[in-house]
Amino acid sequence: MFRKIKPKRISDEVFEQIKELIIEGKLKPGDKLPPERELATQMGVSRPTLREAINKLEAKGLLEQRQGGGTFVKSLGDEIVDNAFEEYAANKKDAILDIMEVRKILETWAAYTAAERITEKEINQLEQYLAEMEDALKGGQIGYDSDADFHSTISYATKNIFLIHIMNTIYQWIEKISYEVRKRLYNDYYKHDLLYKQHKAIFTAIKNRDPLEAYNAMLNHMNYVMDSLKAIVDEDSKKV
Secondary structure, eight states: OOOOOOOOOHHHHHHHHHHHHHHTTSSOTTOBOOOHHHHHHHHTOOHHHHHHHHHHHHHTTSEEEETTTEEEEOOOOHHHHHHHHHHHHHTOTTHHHHHHHHHHHHHHHHHHHHHHHOOHHHHHHHHHHHHHHHHHHHTTOOOHHHHHHHHHHHHHHTTOHHHHHHHHHHHHHHHHHOHHHHHHHHHSHHHHHHHHHHHHHHHHHHHTTOHHHHHHHHHHHHHHHHHHHHHHHHHHHHHO
């Protein structure tokens, strides 16, 4: 039933390193890689090993080899970027913090703008999700879905289609790479209660159509979540 765990192949290490450079933007679309012999020397691997990694990167749509011209970084389509990013983020322990940093910038602006543009129907939706979060709290449950719906409704209330699309993508990434971390954040009843109160403060400010107060309430919430997640990530890093 069980098989021995094999050490990572050197070509896989080469693949991961070059992919990371592309995802982080250190290698940009159109950049040409050094000649094979030179790159193999720089990375301390054999040319066949490097060639295997290059072929894999080409198959993933990250590189292209031009006849007689060398190997270049491709312009990446949305699907390729999403897949490569998810693989990269899943292996980067503090990726959740990078994503949350972006989320904080967008969520605070969304709360500010939602307070100016929100409809009565959307206010009622927020109130419903807040009530569901309170019921979950009283029942000793977590209420992930209501929390996510609450934030999603704020995004939609901005009436900015680009922000909505970006936030939906961020929520999907967070869901894929951080389930266990977020679960631990909610495990403590005190934290769960505090998170509920933070959401209530956000709701009250938006309902009162007070953009600055909505911004500050969301900023307070995002800072608390980021600090809590960082503590969890740091704790996990010490265990390695």
